[in-house]
Amino acid sequence: RKEVEQDPGPFNVPEGATVAFNCTYSNSASQSFFWYRQDCRKEPKLLMSVYSSGNEDGRFTAQLNRASQYISLLIRDSKLSDSATYLCVVVYSSASKIIFGSGTRLSIRP
Amino acid sequence: EPEVTQTPSHQVTQMGQEVILRCVPISNHLYFYWYRQILGQKVEFLVSFYNNEISEKSEIFDDQFSVERPDGSNFTLKIRSTKLEDSAMYFCASSERSVRGTSGSTEQFFGPGTRLTVL
Numbered sequence: 400r401k402e403v404e405q406d407p408g409p410f411n412v413p414e415g416a417t418v419a420f421n422c423t424y425s426n427s428a429s430q431s432f433f434w435y436r437q438d439c440r441k442e443p444k445l446l447m448s449v450y451s452s453g454n455e456d457g458r459f460t461a462q463l464n465r466a467s468q469y470i471s472l473l474i475r476d477s478k479l480s481d482s483a484t485y486l487c488v489v490v491y492s493s494a495s496k497i498i499f500g501s502g503t504r505l506s507i508r509p
Numbered sequence: 510e511p512e513v514t515q516t517p518s519h520q521v522t523q524m525g526q527e528v529i530l531r532c533v534p535i536s537n538h539l540y541f542y543w544y545r546q547i548l549g550q551k552v553e554f555l556v557s558f559y560n561n562e563i564s565e566k567s568e569i570f571d572d573q574f575s576v577e578r579p580d581g582s583n584f585t586l587k588i589r590s591t592k593l594e595d596s597a598m599y600f601c602a603s604s605e606r607s608v609r610g611t612s613g614s615t616e617q618f619f620g621p622g623t624r625l626t627v628l
Binding site: 499 | 544553557567598608618
Protein backbone atom coordinates (compact mmCIF):
# COMPACT_ATOMS: atom_id res chain seq x y z
CA ARG A 400 0.00 0.00 0.00
CA LYS A 401 1.34 3.44 -0.91
CA GLU A 402 2.20 5.72 2.00
CA VAL A 403 -0.05 8.47 0.68
CA GLU A 404 -2.66 7.70 -1.92
CA GLN A 405 -4.92 9.95 -3.97
CA ASP A 406 -7.37 9.36 -6.78
CA PRO A 407 -5.55 10.88 -9.77
CA GLY A 408 -8.79 12.00 -11.42
CA PRO A 409 -9.35 13.97 -13.48
CA PHE A 410 -12.45 15.34 -11.85
CA ASN A 411 -14.32 17.36 -14.44
CA VAL A 412 -17.10 19.41 -12.87
CA PRO A 413 -19.18 22.43 -13.88
CA GLU A 414 -18.57 25.83 -12.40
CA GLY A 415 -20.51 26.26 -9.18
CA ALA A 416 -20.46 22.59 -8.29
CA THR A 417 -19.22 21.11 -5.05
CA VAL A 418 -16.39 18.63 -5.31
CA ALA A 419 -14.57 16.56 -2.73
CA PHE A 420 -11.31 14.62 -2.72
CA ASN A 421 -9.94 12.13 -0.27
CA CYS A 422 -6.39 11.19 0.53
CA THR A 423 -5.50 8.05 2.46
CA TYR A 424 -2.31 7.49 4.39
CA SER A 425 -0.86 4.27 5.67
CA ASN A 426 1.23 5.26 8.67
CA SER A 427 -0.68 6.01 11.85
CA ALA A 428 2.38 7.87 13.19
CA SER A 429 1.61 10.76 10.89
CA GLN A 430 1.54 14.12 12.60
CA SER A 431 0.78 16.95 10.20
CA PHE A 432 -1.39 17.17 7.13
CA PHE A 433 -1.71 19.70 4.36
CA TRP A 434 -3.43 20.35 1.09
CA TYR A 435 -1.39 22.06 -1.63
CA ARG A 436 -2.41 23.03 -5.11
CA GLN A 437 -0.12 22.87 -8.09
CA ASP A 438 -0.81 24.53 -11.40
CA CYS A 439 0.71 23.04 -14.52
CA ARG A 440 4.50 23.37 -14.48
CA LYS A 441 4.41 25.58 -11.41
CA GLU A 442 5.50 25.16 -7.82
CA PRO A 443 3.16 23.75 -5.16
CA LYS A 444 1.37 26.35 -3.06
CA LEU A 445 -0.18 25.73 0.31
CA LEU A 446 -3.95 25.70 0.20
CA MET A 447 -4.55 24.86 3.82
CA SER A 448 -3.27 22.92 6.78
CA VAL A 449 -5.57 20.21 8.09
CA TYR A 450 -6.35 20.30 11.78
CA SER A 451 -7.73 17.47 13.89
CA SER A 452 -11.01 19.29 14.45
CA GLY A 453 -11.42 20.11 10.77
CA ASN A 454 -11.10 23.59 9.38
CA GLU A 455 -12.65 25.86 6.83
CA ASP A 456 -11.23 28.66 4.73
CA GLY A 457 -13.83 30.33 2.58
CA ARG A 458 -15.08 27.82 0.05
CA PHE A 459 -12.61 25.17 1.18
CA THR A 460 -13.12 22.70 4.01
CA ALA A 461 -10.53 20.20 5.16
CA GLN A 462 -11.14 17.29 7.50
CA LEU A 463 -9.02 14.65 9.14
CA ASN A 464 -10.20 11.18 10.09
CA ARG A 465 -7.45 9.53 12.10
CA ALA A 466 -9.42 6.35 12.74
CA SER A 467 -9.79 5.67 9.03
CA GLN A 468 -6.53 7.37 8.14
CA TYR A 469 -7.69 9.81 5.54
CA ILE A 470 -7.99 13.51 4.98
CA SER A 471 -10.49 15.21 2.75
CA LEU A 472 -10.87 18.48 0.89
CA LEU A 473 -14.24 19.92 -0.05
CA ILE A 474 -14.55 22.78 -2.50
CA ARG A 475 -17.89 24.56 -2.66
CA ASP A 476 -19.10 26.85 -5.43
CA SER A 477 -16.15 25.90 -7.61
CA LYS A 478 -14.58 28.54 -9.84
CA LEU A 479 -12.73 28.18 -13.11
CA SER A 480 -9.60 29.26 -11.24
CA ASP A 481 -9.86 26.20 -9.01
CA SER A 482 -8.67 24.06 -11.93
CA ALA A 483 -5.37 22.60 -10.74
CA THR A 484 -3.83 19.50 -9.25
CA TYR A 485 -4.47 19.12 -5.53
CA LEU A 486 -1.68 17.53 -3.54
CA CYS A 487 -2.09 15.83 -0.21
CA VAL A 488 0.95 16.12 2.07
CA VAL A 489 1.55 13.99 5.15
CA VAL A 490 4.36 14.54 7.61
CA TYR A 491 5.43 11.61 9.74
CA SER A 492 6.99 12.65 13.00
CA SER A 493 8.52 9.28 13.78
CA ALA A 494 10.54 8.95 10.61
CA SER A 495 10.61 12.66 9.95
CA LYS A 496 9.33 12.12 6.48
CA ILE A 497 7.43 14.55 4.30
CA ILE A 498 5.35 12.65 1.78
CA PHE A 499 3.43 14.14 -1.13
CA GLY A 500 0.59 12.31 -2.77
CA SER A 501 0.56 12.03 -6.53
CA GLY A 502 -2.22 14.58 -6.72
CA THR A 503 -5.80 14.78 -7.91
CA ARG A 504 -6.46 16.72 -11.08
CA LEU A 505 -9.48 19.00 -11.03
CA SER A 506 -10.89 20.68 -14.10
CA ILE A 507 -13.74 23.16 -13.78
CA ARG A 508 -15.73 23.76 -16.95
CA PRO A 509 -17.82 26.86 -17.65
CA GLU B 510 5.36 39.82 -0.60
CA PRO B 511 8.56 37.90 0.22
CA GLU B 512 9.28 34.93 -1.99
CA VAL B 513 11.73 32.12 -2.50
CA THR B 514 13.85 32.57 -5.61
CA GLN B 515 15.78 29.95 -7.54
CA THR B 516 18.45 30.14 -10.20
CA PRO B 517 18.82 29.14 -12.90
CA SER B 518 15.30 28.51 -14.10
CA HIS B 519 16.59 25.89 -16.52
CA GLN B 520 19.91 24.03 -16.43
CA VAL B 521 21.10 21.72 -19.17
CA THR B 522 24.11 19.55 -18.47
CA GLN B 523 25.93 16.56 -19.83
CA MET B 524 25.76 13.24 -18.04
CA GLY B 525 28.56 12.94 -15.53
CA GLN B 526 28.88 16.66 -14.92
CA GLU B 527 28.29 18.40 -11.61
CA VAL B 528 25.57 21.00 -11.18
CA ILE B 529 24.79 23.46 -8.44
CA LEU B 530 21.25 24.67 -8.03
CA ARG B 531 20.79 27.87 -6.12
CA CYS B 532 18.02 29.09 -3.88
CA VAL B 533 17.46 32.22 -1.84
CA PRO B 534 14.97 31.40 0.91
CA ILE B 535 12.76 33.99 2.55
CA SER B 536 14.99 36.04 4.80
CA ASN B 537 13.49 35.33 8.24
CA HIS B 538 12.94 31.63 7.58
CA LEU B 539 15.04 29.09 9.43
CA TYR B 540 14.11 25.79 7.76
CA PHE B 541 15.07 24.98 4.21
CA TYR B 542 14.12 22.10 1.94
CA TRP B 543 14.85 20.62 -1.44
CA TYR B 544 12.34 18.57 -3.42
CA ARG B 545 12.36 17.13 -6.88
CA GLN B 546 9.56 16.35 -9.29
CA ILE B 547 10.23 14.17 -12.29
CA LEU B 548 7.95 15.14 -15.17
CA GLY B 549 4.50 13.65 -14.69
CA GLN B 550 5.33 12.26 -11.27
CA LYS B 551 4.82 13.34 -7.69
CA VAL B 552 6.85 15.77 -5.66
CA GLU B 553 9.55 13.92 -3.70
CA PHE B 554 11.24 15.18 -0.55
CA LEU B 555 15.03 15.20 -0.73
CA VAL B 556 16.37 16.97 2.32
CA SER B 557 15.66 19.48 5.04
CA PHE B 558 18.22 21.80 6.59
CA TYR B 559 18.21 23.70 9.85
CA ASN B 560 20.86 25.46 11.89
CA ASN B 561 23.51 24.80 9.26
CA GLU B 562 23.07 21.09 9.14
CA ILE B 563 20.89 18.47 7.52
CA SER B 564 17.96 17.64 9.77
CA GLU B 565 16.26 15.01 7.61
CA LYS B 566 16.95 13.33 4.31
CA SER B 567 15.19 10.80 2.13
CA GLU B 568 16.49 7.63 0.53
CA ILE B 569 16.92 9.56 -2.70
CA PHE B 570 19.44 11.91 -1.10
CA ASP B 571 22.51 9.72 -1.38
CA ASP B 572 26.21 10.59 -1.64
CA GLN B 573 25.62 12.10 -5.06
CA PHE B 574 23.83 15.01 -3.41
CA SER B 575 24.96 17.66 -0.98
CA VAL B 576 23.53 20.88 0.38
CA GLU B 577 25.17 23.97 1.69
CA ARG B 578 24.36 27.38 3.03
CA PRO B 579 27.51 29.17 1.93
CA ASP B 580 26.45 32.56 3.23
CA GLY B 581 23.54 34.19 5.01
CA SER B 582 21.21 34.12 2.05
CA ASN B 583 21.89 31.28 -0.38
CA PHE B 584 20.99 27.61 -0.02
CA THR B 585 22.46 25.31 -2.64
CA LEU B 586 21.95 21.77 -3.87
CA LYS B 587 24.94 20.14 -5.54
CA ILE B 588 24.47 17.08 -7.70
CA ARG B 589 27.70 15.30 -8.57
CA SER B 590 28.17 13.08 -11.61
CA THR B 591 24.67 13.67 -12.96
CA LYS B 592 22.71 10.82 -14.48
CA LEU B 593 19.94 10.87 -17.07
CA GLU B 594 17.41 10.03 -14.35
CA ASP B 595 18.34 13.17 -12.41
CA SER B 596 16.40 15.16 -15.01
CA ALA B 597 13.57 16.76 -13.07
CA MET B 598 12.24 19.97 -11.64
CA TYR B 599 13.99 20.80 -8.39
CA PHE B 600 12.08 22.92 -5.91
CA CYS B 601 13.54 24.74 -2.96
CA ALA B 602 11.26 25.65 -0.06
CA SER B 603 11.60 27.47 3.22
CA SER B 604 9.53 27.83 6.35
CA GLU B 605 9.66 29.94 9.45
CA ARG B 606 9.10 27.01 11.77
CA SER B 607 9.45 23.27 11.43
CA VAL B 608 6.83 21.64 9.25
CA ARG B 609 6.63 18.98 11.97
CA GLY B 610 5.36 21.50 14.49
CA THR B 611 2.15 21.19 16.42
CA SER B 612 -1.26 22.33 15.26
CA GLY B 613 -0.82 25.47 13.26
CA SER B 614 2.27 24.05 11.59
CA THR B 615 3.84 26.62 9.44
CA GLU B 616 3.63 26.94 5.69
CA GLN B 617 6.43 25.94 3.38
CA PHE B 618 6.94 28.50 0.65
CA PHE B 619 8.18 26.99 -2.58
CA GLY B 620 10.40 28.62 -5.15
CA PRO B 621 9.51 28.47 -8.85
CA GLY B 622 11.89 25.58 -9.41
CA THR B 623 14.92 24.81 -11.57
CA ARG B 624 14.31 22.47 -14.46
CA LEU B 625 17.37 20.24 -14.77
CA THR B 626 17.90 18.42 -18.04
CA VAL B 627 20.69 15.85 -18.19
CA LEU B 628 21.73 14.85 -21.71
